[in-house]
Amino acid sequence: MSWLKQVLQSGHFAVTAEVGPPKGSDPQVIRKKCNLLKGFVDAVNITDNQTAIVRMSSFASCLIAQEQGIEPVMQMVTRDRNRIALQSDFLGACALGIPNLLCLTGDHQSMGNHPQSKNVYDIDSIQLLQIFKNMRDQKVFQNGEEVKGEMNVFLGAGESPYADPLEFRALRLAKKIAAGAEFIQTQAIFDVDIFTQWMEEVCRLGLHKKSFILAGVIPVKSAKALRYMKNEVPGVVIPDSLIERMEAAVDQKAEGVEVCIETIQKVAQIEGVSGVHIMAIAWESIVPEIVQRSGLLPRPAKGEITSS
């Protein structure tokens, strides 16, 4: 059974971190990142060719993470695989004991390093959740045929509180949860006010009781990086006051860590937030410090939680 699910169900404030696979075949890259994070997070989220840049597969990277004794969350995007391949990989993931799946549509290939490629988008993330939920709970493939075997997986989805139309975002989350999302990892939060308003709507709809919401955070090394994200990364809102604060800092890297910790502490106080997801892109080494200084240690240990 998913350890992440056990941590969340037992009422602990969960901590997950993102691990990006390498643009190469060296398994050591994954091993090193996992070893850095072990003991500081409850699970690692392994991206599926994020920003449409070709990397080692999430599936293979998840197995390497498992070998290191750290629980993976396997991301699956619908950009590159149709319902045949996705269901097939779902069965493979179940067979190999990958306990968590995060269902995403994925960045459009024009954002990545093979913009000439053809995309798939046979289904969207909500349909993917529904297909996996039906395979697990109803024991049927998307076509209605019977599927055999145990499929004990914890299903998750992403959501952005910041994309337009803003007033539809919580309702869209409701659709994801109705489709099968048991946990949610949000887009990176820099604007806590908009996130708070979104969470109010989420709680008003009772969605926080139907799914665990993990607030996404990114530690940023510089004002320049923040500015880049503000202008180039879709679905991220960065207040100018934050950029000014970073610019004014003597040590911008240290300030970025400070901002991240403050954000974690703020979102942890918001009703309905069940955990935090730290996306330290190419800066995984900072995660232990952030987790420690945010007061999120020690992480719950096996044995402390009895599975339900």
Added chain:
Amino acid sequence: MIVGERKPIPEILAMLGDSKKVLVLGCGTCVTVCLTGGDKEAKELASLLRIKGYEADSFTVERQCELEFIHPLRERIQSVDAVISLACGIGVQALYELDSGKSIYPGLNTTFMGMPVKQGNWEERCWGCGDCIIHLFGGTCPITRCAKSLLNGPCGGSKDGKCEVKPDRDCAWQLIYDRLKKLNRLDWLLTIQPPKDWSTSRYGGHRKMTREDMLL
């Protein structure tokens, strides 16, 4: 209508190779309306080819995509070295069906099925998926107009009503949301749209239609 864009002249010249006598064939339907392959454009291209030293002439038929319109051209095509068709890809293929033994070169890139949205601007509107569900989305086709063909709401990249993939294009889902809000039908968006049956689309293989009642 079917919208096309004329290929760059160097590409057309490269296709022609050492052909001397060239016929430029315009089409009087869609590509006339989108100002890329009608009589005027055929004449312009023919005169440009003459400047480049070809023995070029032009002619325009009402519909290059129908054999009865193009049959009378067979002999004329046989009298030249090459034909540049300014029709869409359908017209070019129809000309090949005349079996003239001549090379027919596409002078246009067929780009999409769409409409003029303002003077000099055309936009894609339909993908021909074979199972129309536009009414569920307030009259905006998400399959065509959302870069990811999402059926259950906008992705996380919609910003100020624009698409993250093409920031100068409207986000289809913003249009859908705004229209359904006006129609007081936002509740439609709460229904989970099931995976689409793509077998009616191009993905199901080459498509054809037969009308038994119209067969001779």
